[in-house]
Amino acid sequence: MDVSPYTPELALEVRDLRMRYGSRDVLTGVTFSAHRGEVLALLGPNGAGKTTTIEILEGLRARSAGEVSVLGCDPARGDEAWRARIGVVLQSWRDHRFWRVRELLTYSARFYAPFATAKVARPWEVDELLEVVGLSESAQAKIITLSGGQRRRLDVALGIVGRPEIVFFDEPTAGFDPHARRDFHDLIHRLADFDNTTILLTTHDLDEAEKIADRILVLDEGRIVADGSADQLARQLTNSAEVRWSADGQRHVHAVREGDPAEFVRDLLIRNPNVTGLEVRRASLEDTYMALVHRVESRDPRPGSGKPRESDGQKIEEQK
């Protein structure tokens, strides 16, 4: 990590980003930023607005309101020189099916050569890049014959062939086997650590976000509900705990929504001397995230039914 006392240069800055389709609000004020060389994971259940956010940053979608700056430039007005400095890897590509792997990579690489600078040699040397993404053996293969995982590797290679300063990945490891996933994580670290590349990726997999990201942003119903490292996230999101006990032959459960459960427990023990089998369980980050995903998935899918949420974190029903 950067330990210099100076604020590292921002690669990405988003302030109060809003997006509305017709009468439906998809993003309701998203604010975050990323330093150069930082790996950011945008985590959230399906429909939280991850793809919309990343497409606005990629300059592929016009926003409704808010300020966005990617490498010091508004993506809505990004010119070709700006394009040359960013990399885009989408969820699904089916393009150039009859081309050969090396052929397409060489073709794409050509466009970046004029954008080389004294600091950044562009493009990536094609054979070296094939090696890096693990496609050397398929270099002469026709793209249509690649397996799903190989195709994703090629998409990643095409996304970084211009040695971008920032790369956007939308659900990069969907369909990867564990081995390919490991390779991808190694590649992300290599890009961030050696080339100081800033990386923003979306995922709905908490485990993956914890593994590769320096910082995780949790997006829910169009806004950021938590922002920080996995540890910080656990503290921000999981301020609830469950207290269970038995008394007079009955089992009781109490949810402590906020703050320290110690106070409730002290009070309980003083009031009721018959308490046995006392359990205090703090929700893990995983529990909290699963509850969030579950709430979203079981919600009425009517369009525009996104109701305003309670403060932050989830609710646990109190029962007696």
Add this chain to the structure above:
Amino acid sequence: MTTTTAPDIRWTAVRAGFSRGWIETRQSFTEVANLIGHVAPAAAYVAVLVMLRGRTVPDTDFALGRMVLPSLLSMSIIFGGVSGPTTALVADREDGTLLRAKITPHGMLGYVVGKIVMFALSTLLAFIPIIVLGSLLIDNLVLDVRAGLLLALVLVAGMVSTVPIGIALGCMMKSTVQAMLVPLACALLIYPSGIFYPLSALPTWPQWVGQAFPLYWVGLGARSAMLPSEMVVAEVGQSWRTVEMCAVLGLWAALGLLLAPILLRRVAQRQSGSALAEVRQRYLSKGY
């Protein structure tokens, strides 16, 4: 900082576009699925020429095949110039090729250059079987320098006046199914195009419709290149009207070159990952 200037950067993209055109032309001959696109029309042309062998234009001793050959050439120009780009553009939009071009610096420039090179090359290559077979099957076919030069002019004017229109039409079509309407419309225009019956033998209104579209003029140009001068009597106004041909084709070229970049920019603006996902979803649920 870089010292590369803007024109250099564009030139790089144009050169990449040439390589793209070459790669895709080669693919169109090595992929079985694409090869059919070349073989099927060629086979149809052979069939026509074989059937017409030994027959003459009624009341003359002029070989019917010799009369029809320029028509076949002009059809391959129009189909290569209009339907080709239309269907290619729709397919490339739906599979993400266009989006890939958009996220590459000057990628759209490379893409368009690539398409133009590819359609010019494939149309030129489509000429070969027609001319080779024509000279084998048709007696006293004249292919001199004048015919060659005029044919080259017709080919260039035909491509310039049709490829941009084809691209513009491709931008307007919403799906591959809609794009299939374009070759159909081209086929309908064959009737008032004068390439199979002389236009002067048709009622007045189809004559006007025919003369409004490039097919008639490309056909007229091809006939002026390959038919003996006395055949001019069958044409409207008993003239090859080369100047008018250049004017009408020039107008179509201007219209296409005006529309294509605007529509292409609009289409490119709408490209995004979620737009692609929607198309994918449509295919999964409806099958087209």
